[in-house]
Amino acid sequence: MGITYNEADRVFHLQAGDTSYAMQIYKDGYLAHLYWGKKVNKINPEELIIKRERPSFSANPDINDKTFSLDTLPQEYPAYGNTDFRSPAYQIQLENGATITDLRYESHKIFKGKAKLQGLPATYVENDDEAETLEIALVDELIGLKAVLSYTVFKNFNAITRNVRFINDGKQNLKLLRGLSMSVDFIRNDFDFMHLFGSWARERHIVRETLRPGIQYIDSKRGASSHEHNPFIALLSRDCTEENGEAYGFSLVYSGNFLAQAEVNMYKTTRISMGINPFDFSWLLEPGETFQTPEVVMVYSDRGIGKMSRTYHKLYRTRLCRGKFRDSIRPILVNNWEATYFDFNADKIENIAKVAKELGIELFVLDDGWFGHRNDDTSSLGDWIADKNKLPDGLDNLANRIHDLGLQFGLWFEPEMVSPDSDLYRAHPDWCLHVPNRSRSTARTQLVLDLSREDVCEYIIDAVSDILRTVKVDYVKWDMNRNMTEIGSALLPATRQRETAHRYMLGLYKVMDTITNSFPNILFEGCSGGGGRFDPGMLYYMPQIWTSDDTDAVERLKIQYGTSIVYPASTMGAHVSAIPNHQVHRNTSLKMRGDVAMSGNFGYELDLTKLTENEKEDVKKQISQYKSLRKIIQFGDMYRILSPFGGNETAWIYVSENKEEAFAAYFRVLDQPNAPIRRLKLKGLDPNRYYVIDGKSGVYGGDELMYIGIAIPQLNGDFKSVVWRIKAK
Numbered sequence: 001m002g003i004t005y006n007e008a009d010r011v012f013h014l015q016a017g018d019t020s021y022a023m024q025i026y027k028d029g030y031l032a033h034l035y036w037g038k039k040v041n042k043i044n045p046e047e048l049i050i051k052r053e054r055p056s057f058s059a060n061p062d063i064n065d066k067t068f069s070l071d072t073l074p075q076e077y078p079a080y081g082n083t084d085f086r087s088p089a090y091q092i093q094l095e096n097g098a099t100i101t102d103l104r105y106e107s108h109k110i111f112k113g114k115a116k117l118q119g120l121p122a123t124y125v126e127n128d129d130e131a132e133t134l135e136i137a138l139v140d141e142l143i144g145l146k147a148v149l150s151y152t153v154f155k156n157f158n159a160i161t162r163n164v165r166f167i168n169d170g171k172q173n174l175k176l177l178r179g180l181s182m183s184v185d186f187i188r189n190d191f192d193f194m195h196l197f198g199s200w201a202r203e204r205h206i207v208r209e210t211l212r213p214g215i216q217y218i219d220s221k222r223g224a225s226s227h228e229h230n231p232f233i234a235l236l237s238r239d240c241t242e243e244n245g246e247a248y249g250f251s252l253v254y255s256g257n258f259l260a261q262a263e264v265n266m267y268k269t270t271r272i273s274m275g276i277n278p279f280d281f282s283w284l285l286e287p288g289e290t291f292q293t294p295e296v297v298m299v300y301s302d303r304g305i306g307k308m309s310r311t312y313h314k315l316y317r318t319r320l321c322r323g324k325f326r327d328s329i330r331p332i333l334v335n336n337w338e339a340t341y342f343d344f345n346a347d348k349i350e351n352i353a354k355v356a357k358e359l360g361i362e363l364f365v366l367d368d369g370w371f372g373h374r375n376d377d378t379s380s381l382g383d384w385i386a387d388k389n390k391l392p393d394g395l396d397n398l399a400n401r402i403h404d405l406g407l408q409f410g411l412w413f414e415p416e417m418v419s420p421d422s423d424l425y426r427a428h429p430d431w432c433l434h435v436p437n438r439s440r441s442t443a444r445t446q447l448v449l450d451l452s453r454e455d456v457c458e459y460i461i462d463a464v465s466d467i468l469r470t471v472k473v474d475y476v477k478w479d480m481n482r483n484m485t486e487i488g489s490a491l492l493p494a495t496r497q498r499e500t501a502h503r504y505m506l507g508l509y510k511v512m513d514t515i516t517n518s519f520p521n522i523l524f525e526g527c528s529g530g531g532g533r534f535d536p537g538m539l540y541y542m543p544q545i546w547t548s549d550d551t552d553a554v555e556r557l558k559i560q561y562g563t564s565i566v567y568p569a570s571t572m573g574a575h576v577s578a579i580p581n582h583q584v585h586r587n588t589s590l591k592m593r594g595d596v597a598m599s600g601n602f603g604y605e606l607d608l609t610k611l612t613e614n615e616k617e618d619v620k621k622q623i624s625q626y627k628s629l630r631k632i633i634q635f636g637d638m639y640r641i642l643s644p645f646g647g648n649e650t651a652w653i654y655v656s657e658n659k660e661e662a663f664a665a666y667f668r669v670l671d672q673p674n675a676p677i678r679r680l681k682l683k684g685l686d687p688n689r690y691y692v693i694d695g696k697s698g699v700y701g702g703d704e705l706m707y708i709g710i711a712i713p714q715l716n717g718d719f720k721s722v723v724w725r726i727k728a729k
């Protein structure tokens with residue numbers, strides 16, 4: 001690992017894990033991109049920037065050099081308007097209305113460790129020896145604009161993080177119209193473009209398409225990272241598979257509006273850019289002010305998508321997630337949402353909890369409907385006071401009853417929202433996002449609180465903290481059930497209205513930071529109608545997220561498989577629910593529902609009092625099985641084997657880091673007449689060790705299990721699964 005600067009040829013060479021990334025200060029201070037890929041010892045810049053005269057439609061900044069145009073130079077942080085016709089990384093408007101700026105190298109510094117990002121979530125180090133950081137200051141002397149590009153390389157990960165800090169050192173107001181976190185140019189376009197696409201209850205399906213000339217992009221204008229697009233894209237070499245080929249991943253540590261795009265231009269180069277969505281955004285930078293962009297985590301893999309994912313998994317599990325629960329096994333929970341919806345009282349809850357205890361469950365979670373007078377979704381958000389009708393003896397009494405049973409107690413909140421029918425809204429109608437004289441669109445009969453305001457943030461911190469201080473709560477589910485409309489703030493001046501959505505995110509992060517730090521012994525789980533904000537930004541505050549509101553075992557195969565492209569199992573909430581399934585009305589076996597949910601943070605979301613005695617026995621077995629496996633699943637390495645996007649079968653395996661234990665799972669959706677005999681080739685085991693498998697006599701070589709495979713038993717009927725627990729001898 002390390003970062004070097006060679007004064008002779010002005011080349012920066014960054015090495016992270018077994019990756020190299022190189023840049024050069026080119027000509028009069030342009031920052032050119034040279035290389036990103038497998039680690040090399042030496043970089044020859046003249047082999048990487050090939051000068052060539054192009055037609056007059058690529059202009060030349062220097063009248064004496066027709067071989068030089070920014071349109072053909074691979075760059076690190078490009079501008080628009082002075083010869084580069086591709087999409088810029090940033091754009092700034094001056095007081096005279098002009099948008100031409102020209103950033104050139106001024107200085108740089110290299111230091112050990114990694115600096116924190118002001119007000120934003122980011123990966124971190126625990127010890128300065130884990131990483132090295134390069135900060136390159138670019139300046140536009142004419143206007144006193146400075147952009148500090150920051151690059152961190154990790155010793156143990158093929159990961160480079162980037163962010164940018166804009167500083168107005170000049171005398172005039174500057175308006176940031178676009179301020180992306182990174183840009184990188186590849187002198188090739190022979191890639192596929194991969195991203196994670198979905199909707200509510202169908203999150204993060206994998207899309208892989210040929211990279212075409214022009215612009216391919218995903219974005220969010222929803223005020224949240226969204227169910228629709230995850231803030232992640234990858235470029236894959238055309239031959240890239242799970243195990244082979246090159247993969248370049250880009251993951252934005254941010255939970256709001258974003259843009260991620262690939263642009264192939266006429267010279268068949270590819271530019272990737274990522275950051276806060278410039279759409280409906282601007283930021284006024286007065287003299288002396290600074291703007292910090294979010295962080296992008298860039299991962300290179302020379303061995304396929306699988307290795308890229310495992311790099312993200314470990315980095316995010318150990319150096320993005322924080323707090324006491326980061327490294328501790330996660331409890332098995334039961335949540336009452338699909339069991340009761342809004343229709344519950346303390347006795348009903350206690351009865352479910354009693355069965356939960358009998359079965360070995362560790363945590364009871366009380367979901368929506370415990371506060372105000374909320375018997376449906378039309379009221380009470382914002383009034384975080386227990387409902388005396390449902391809980392006449394109070395919430396603390398219920399929490400005590402649950403604890404007395406020997407279970408932990410968890411509680412649902414949706415702190416960012418307000419119902420028009422609430423005391424909070426009646427008292428503060430200007431506390432929601434809105435625009436003067438326009439209607440306030442509702443979704444699920446609720447409005448979004450304006451977290452760009454400090455008073456609103458303080459209210460949320462106080463209201464949530466009051467409950468957490470007075471009631472014995474061990475876990476919080478932090479939900480968010482709509483996207484933003486009429487995005488405006490009553491407190492911001494006209495010139496800053498387009499800052500509202502980003503200021504909301506800064507407010508939200510501050511609220512989450514304050515609350516999670518004040519209650520370090522509470523496990524927080526993020527949620528946004530399931531996985532509507534399943535992003536790295538959230539994981540910095542909450543180490544797990546409810547993956548999807550779709551609990552159907554078959555639908556979950558694609559959702560969890562797609563989610564695993566970036567996020568580790570320890571971050572994914574996965575529950576067994578009742579049949580017919582509430583989202584797709586499908587009947588699947590309890591076994592398959594259990595086997596799918598076990599590939600995440602396991603739990604139940606059904607009325608346990610309605611289980612038959614036989615089902616209870618099966619559930620007990622699932623629970624004790626998961627207890628013995630969860631360490632491998634939550635903290636092991638994941639290898640995907642068969643993709644649900646490829647057909648009828650899905651398989652994956654989790655292997656402990658020391659390769660001593662593994663948990664493999666195979667799922668078949670539909671039965672086939674006269675089905676062929678199938679073997680499953682496992683992955684990730686030690687080829688030189690011997691293993692035993694629960695339920696099978698005999699000893700198997702790791703090589704045998706991986707290269708010959710394990711026989712899949714005959715399975716009759718639809719929706720079947722098999723799991724194997726594997727141990728080194």
Ligand code: DGJ
Pocket residue numbers: 337367368412479481527528529530546548549
């Ligand atoms: C959406 C969540 O994803 C569900 O799990 C549940 O908590 C509901 N909201 C409650 O309103």
